[in-house]
Amino acid sequence: MGSATSCFNSTLYRKTMTRFWPLWALYGVIWAFLIPLNLLNQFFWLQERYQGELDLQSMLTSAALDIPYLLTMGVALSLVFGALAAMASFGYLYNNRSAAMMHALPLRREALFTTQYLAGLSCLLLPHLAVALVTAAAELAFLPMECWGEALAALAVWLLVQSGTALFFFSFAAFCAMFTGHILALPAFYVILNFLVMVISTLLAELMNRFFYGFPGRGWVGGRLVEWCTPVYLLSQACNWNVVQTGESGVAVTREWGLASPSTVAIYAVAGLVFALLALLVYRHRHVESAGDVVSIPLVRPIFKYGVSFCAGLCFGTFTSTFLGWQADAVFLTACVLFWTVAGYFTAEMLLKKSFRVLNAWKGCAAVAAAMALLCAACVYDLFGVESRIPDAGQVASINLSADMGYPMDISGFHLSQITEPGQIQQVLDLHQAIINERDRNGADNYSIYGDDYIFFYVTYTLKDGSTLSREYSSVPIFLDELDKEGSVTQLADQLIQNRGLISMVYNFASFEEQGRLVEAYLTDVRMLPNSLSPEGEDRSTLYLDGAAGEDLEGLWEAVKADFADGSIGVRYLFSDEERLRNTYRTDLRFQWELPLEEQPGRGGQYAPAAESSPVGQTYSSSLSITLTPNASRTLEWLRTFSGLGSQYELVLHDEETAVGSVSTGDTSVAPPYQEAVLAD
Template identity: 50%
Template structure:
């Protein structure tokens, strides 16, 4: 018994395939050159170079195994090719005569859509299948029989992954095609929707960073939802072809096997492609033939288009305008956002009406004006309490903190470290609170901003007991010497951290360096004495005569002086106390770190160093230098003497 509803017409399918044969032929030819022709070219090149049969076989096996390495390129190609296929098979929707002719055929809409959709999908899947078949025919006689399993598995992974990516991007393009009646609007909508989540994330966080003092979101590609809604990135990562690795005796090595990084992600997006195809069919069933030529063909979506363009225009051009003119105050940002939102509304209305006479739609522009004004006022008044937020110390599990403690300029100056000790967390929270309590004088955009003798920064990422992570960043915070003993000030709170020896030890990160192998040490900017003349040189003085055991003794001497509080002392200001108690000479330890990326050579490594400024009170360290380095007559210049 015949079905009452047919979703496929073979005649229309063949006509569509033949009409657009240059499109799928060019796509197939591209992959022929990238995969089987490249394999054959490598074979004949190596054979012509008189390569041994064993080496030739091994090279061919490696090439066949690495075919999935082309998938990342294939993902970008599928993204662009998908919209071209959709423009080809659904192009009749964008011309009145073509639309009327096609819909006058004795076919149901389900049949028309299903046939064109399958034809467009065949533009990608059939060439993939042909390329895989030709590659298989080339591999079987060239690759040793014992390696067929590896090479054929790699070829199968390539075919399935690339076809899944093609399915998603074409379905997404077909879905976008149902909402427009203009051929040029389709690639525009497709490209915008592919990147919309990420662009909105960047714009919204950028505006919030300007509105809310200290607010900061994670950089890069945004949160998990943003990445999911920006498919090109997770798919590109998912098809990465990586070797299987295992760790033996602390070293990482490959096992000879390879795998696709996340086949589940590819399968999920392929399933999403099927869902998008079904949704596209549902929209197509309700689409009006007369909408051909309209920028937005579905009336229910037009308000979304109007106010979406207004919102995005306000954020995008508002941020760009203040950046272009160098305006830094929040009022300028708010005015630019509101003005550009209104402009964006009128531009969107022009596209819908296909006319410049759109001032009569001022009511819609007024809605955009009011909505953006309300949002800006809400940001000004901080109704959500974003700027004033400071956690309670008992709500914090850990803090990743970078609070610059200025002097001396050694490894302790780079103060990014993680804090889990409740006592240290309280000091960091107190510093955060002090910054907000004195916001008017430390915020560079404030009219009451006051410069200081020195400046610091505070970059904190809290991990809270409820699992959330919250980041706040404050840069160019002025500190004043007169506030050192004034409790509650930024300078006082920062000094509490500088005087906390546990916090300073974490800044130098001694424990991490002790896991590495100490290979050498030298003095940088060492002063020497010749007769009655004191000199300062930038040439490093290497402690070449010291054995490994003696270098370890020097390290222990530094640790002993640090524990005694005579070395590694931090200063907020370059004052007399700092100058009289700090040498210009730095002691630099060089460590060897095993390479985590080592494949076969366990000796691979790289070097890193720890720099610590010497002081006149570093008894154990200076004694070692005097005893073992021949520095009995050495003068380490004190800072104020050099100046």
């Protein structure tokens, strides 16, 4: 008669579930309050408030469809309770007596692992199932029959996705549990490994930012790979429950509810099964005597030791140099990194040996310190050409540019996306190259103190092979006497902001016209002329243009566009010098637009943040500011005709002592004739 090998023990399973019932009970209670009880509360409240049958039916269905919105919160709950379930299921591994007792049972290791693994997973999946059944009963009781399919489908999405995330996080926690013999080390390793790649990538980016001129310090290096290795981040993005609105010309006519990335959740669920299998393989070779050790697998101990040393050097080294204010000094930064690398190495050695007598491990410490020193030296001398790397124009598919350069200040920076015209791409590349060429004069810390003005330049190149390259330069000095110096940063920056094609992209009039409705216009910083109520006049008033009879705001908008096409509006000046002050008014003409919430028109205006999803037809306000100039003849003529400009109000140049049509104090020359011709009443 053949013998059977059991991989599961029902008695041990029931004992584990009974012993740790508070864990799965608490998890179930949390979800019970979040879904069925909350849903019932909404059902009762809606029935009291809405009397119309159609309105009530719509609101009840909407409440049921909102359940998957909790999936983002569910990722955090899975992260926490996955670790707690693993600590409960495999807690016997961290005590010598418990480990010896459990492994003395007449069970193979495969059966012991499988039983405990399923018990821990049941602490998460069974509450999901119970909550889903109760919620389904509530929906069937309160919702009309024609809405059952849609509501139950949304509930099924929640059940499957939440169970998938719980499977991954618990399996990953079980995998981490196999590598340690200490109960407190498990959650520490679990949290660290969940964020390790992103943290190391961020620390490397910060270190490179300190060493390499122009390397951006924000974000992390590694791109999509780093995101995939940070499951909390990517799952939170994937579990967004969105409303996809479709229709012609941006007008929503249908709404389809859907998960942001179901495939991502499925991939992580499969990864959870892989981690469970790997945990079993490690468990089969784990020594019972390792209970109490910080790292229980001998092969992993060197990885732990050198990993702690490396991360300590990067993290605390950069923090120390920043705290002491010497982050720009490469020698001091290197010294801080090496000091904390050594400290991290001996700290890890103490944890592994459970002793303070670790100085005899100096050889390994010297090796890791030497490796870190070589890394810092490679950064100091830029052995890989990071600082000087600029793509060829033929390699660039598009450019995103964010720059703070030039006046007037009617636009909040020089923000451009998807620059694809070859000539414009070459201009950006030339300016970038000039900034690198003048690096020594600009200063290694990017904070020069001797320029006539300064520019900020942040560029991201999207290359034709799909990769990206980003660089950021702040406080780059520019000089008035270099405006005509060929190839200088000042000259190339001035050429860039004079490019009318780029200026058109910055103001982006077309995006407002295509999707928006003009609702208001007003002038800022106008001067009220003397009258009976104010004999001396009044400065810095706001003049609204949307209430007077006979006003045609569309006509004003067309006048502005015509002046912009002529180059008399939207003129940029690299310096706030006399030329700029005498050729631009203090006054900005501001248009207020009403746009659909899902639209994101061009730069140059100020935007309210768009929600992830919104009801059909919801709008938001956006404004576009344009600084007026004396040469904007069509715009000024409209204002003189409809706003009382010249009879009740006047515009003032940035030279505040020179009003329209007046004589400058200390200057006997009358203002240019075109001012008087346009604005004189």
